[in-house]
Amino acid sequence: MSLVGKKFPNITVDAISEMGDNLRINVLEEAVKNNKKVLLFWYPKDFTFVCPTELHAFQAALPEFNAKNTIVIGASCDTNEVHFAWLNTAKDNGGIEGVTYPLLADTTRNLSAALGILDAEEEFNEETGDYLIAGSNVTYRATYLIDETGKIFHESVNDMPLGRNVGEYLRLIDAYTHVQTKGEVCPANWENGKEAMTADRLSTAAYLSKN
Helix, strand or coil: CCCCCCECCCCEEEEECCCCCEEEEEHHHHHHHHCCEEEEEECCCCCCCHHHHHHHHHHHCHHHHHHCCEEEEEEECCCHHHHHHHHCCCHHHCCCCCCCCCEEECCCCHHHHHHCCECCEEEEECCCCEEEEECCCCECEEEEEECCCCEEEEEEEECCCCCCCHHHHHHHHHHHHHHHHHCCECCCCCCCCCCCECCCHHHHHHHHHHC
C-alpha cells in the first residue's frame, strides 16, 4: 500500500557518519526537528554494482539538495561495520569513499519491513515486536521524499537492476516547494521557473490551450 500522504514511520535506526561515528537516526524527527525536507533512498547492498553509482550520484548533487533545504540519507540493511569498510574503499575500486551523508544500518529490518520494501516475506512477532524475515534480506531501490511536517509526498520503488535518476528528485522537490509556497499545482513535465496552474477547470483549459 502507498504511504504517500502519511507520516513517515516513527522508528529509530542505527546509522553511521562519514567519519565512522555510530549514530541513531529517526528520519521523521530529522524532518520535523530541523524543519527540512528529507530524501531517503534505499539500496540493496554494500559492495555491489549499481549501488555505488547511485551513492556517488547523490553525493555529487548534495549541494543542490542542501540549497533546497533537503537532507539526504542513504539506507540499506548492512551493518555499520560493512558501511564503514565501503566508505573507506576508493571509488576507482568500487567503493564509496567521499560520500558525506549518513547511511542507515537497518539490520533489524524493522524500518524497511514497515515500509514494505524488502525483497522478502516478513512476519511480525508480537512477543518481540520485531519482523521475522524469510528469504532475501535486502531492499528494493526505494526512495522517499518527506516534508517538514514528516509527511511523505513522494515514494518510488525500482527493481534491483534499475538505477535512479537523481535529477527527477530535485525536480519533485522544486515542484512540491512551489505547491507549498504558491498554492498552485504543477502540470506534467513542470520544471522550476515554468508556468504552473491553479486547481480549477478554467486554469487547466488555459494552460492546455498554450501548451
